[in-house]
Amino acid sequence: MSLKLKKSYKFAFKSAIYITLFSAFFLAGLLSLCLQFSWTVVLLFGMCVFTFSFFVLQYRVERFIYRRVKKIYDDIALLESSTLRNKSITTDMATLTRELEKFARDKKIEIETLKIREEYRREFLGNVSHELKTPLFTVQGYLLTLLDGAMNDKTLRKKYLQRAEKGVERLIYIVQDLDMITKMEVGDLNLNFTKFNIVELIQNVFDLLEMKADRKGIMLMFDMKYIKPIMVYGDQEKIQQVVTNLVVNSIKYGNENGTTEVAIEDLVNNKVIVRIKDNGEGIEAKNIPRLFERFFRVDKSGARTEGGSGLGLSIVKHIIEAHDEKMYVESTYGKGSEFSFTLEKTK
Template sequence: MQYRVERFIYRRVKKIYDDVSLLESSTLINQPITTDMETLTREVKKFATDKKLEIEMLQVREEYRREFLGNISHELKTPLFTVQGYISTLLDGAMEDKTIRKKYLKRADKGVERLIYIVEDLDMITKLESGDLNLDITEFDIVELIRNVFELLEMKADRKKITLAFENEYIRPNFVKADKDRIQQVIENLIVNSIKYGKKDGTTEVAVVNLTKEKVLVRISDNGEGIEKQNIPRLFERFYRVNKSGSRAEGGSGLGLAIVKHIIEAHKEKIYVESEFGIGSEFSFTIEKANTRKKQELK
């Protein structure tokens, strides 16, 4: 009687194990019959918890995938429809008017440029994520590089009456070790963002700080509109925009901050962001100091 009861309970317990795939059938066959319901309950609860977390993670990923596809569709659709609209108008007879033809072709060309810009940025992110983009590590003066970026973006800043400046007026050369072109791209993207979301007659300041013996911290701050706290964790996502309509009007691919993050992480460095809505934002990243200080250039 005892044996029959144990066999009956064993079959029920084994079926539960098999149903939830906690153990293989062979594992139970080679082990003594057990009726330890406390152990079974504990393992089933663990299984249920793990599966719940897995399902929640899959739901988050699916939501992100849907949002990403929606964003990329919108980003590509706008310039595509723009180009199509102008070309269709020309083909329908507007081509005969030289003034309209030239104007519409210029606008179509801008739409094509935007498409190329988005595709190139997507291609760069893909290469960064897959590790196919090799970094050309050299030693250079980060202060000189920032001055060059200031010159490149001077006209863009002037249009919004924004001043580009170093936090310390008498900043000295500071040599670092990194991919010069990629770091310039990072600084450009961060300063362009500060101009885009900056206030008229505002200021964008850059500081270069000797953080440790091995690291330099580059800090870019502004007194613009700032970022609401709930938006900060998603700033570096592809196509994520805090102000969707306003930022699209300003141009850009919506991939700038995502590229910045990938470039910094490819250098095995860190990027940080602090912001207070209505007051301003500060982005900063670390970079390795150069081994040689090039004393002859510092003199």
């Protein structure tokens, strides 16, 4: 690609002035010694020296320096740096140095970002492989056992088929969640915005998860009695999924005989914030930034025994962001966690 050269005459101009001043003072000194000093001669001599020096220096700079500068830009252009390719090229050394330093910084950041993405890709593929492998091997094990002769025993046959069905259900659950996240990331998630009562929605979630909470002795409760409805604007089905995922997490990681408390508070700019707080094991500070990554688990060994796809919090984050709202996490390790999100309030 041919690059346009924007020349700089600063170097030649300053150098010519220095040579001219030196030559003029030197000539003035000689004339003074010869007792024939003349300002006219000095000025004419200075103008001649300046003109000659300027053009010679500029020619030499263009021939030996600018060509090398242009080659540097050509080499950089091969790396497809949009920052440099869209600009006219300067031969000013200070400007060139700044641009090259910026180019180097940008490339370093780009390389570091690519390394992080590569590490995330490897970890993500490993997690997907693990999540799919467990139910697949479970189903395969039960089916092979049936084929090896257990199918003749009616009791074992029904038992193993039921367990295999659970493994298939978990596979379907993981695939459906992955499909949903993919649609969210490409902007293919259609939201149906309506007005609804967030208090009623949360109570419905409590009713659905009451038996699950009872098994651990966890009480699902509001922070206070909400007599009047609190109307919000959003996709009711998706927000119910958000609340369900967060309450399920609070039950899953909550302490036995603990509580899951939900609060709804007014904010400025016609917003409300829904807080879901538990008194469970809490989350270490180092793990909080990664909570919403797909398949990331704080307790990689124990969490899988609780089931789930490992995509719940990632789905929550995508749904809230699709509503142009904010998601927050506060946690103290050993004391509990609080997940909260904002919604637009309506009358």
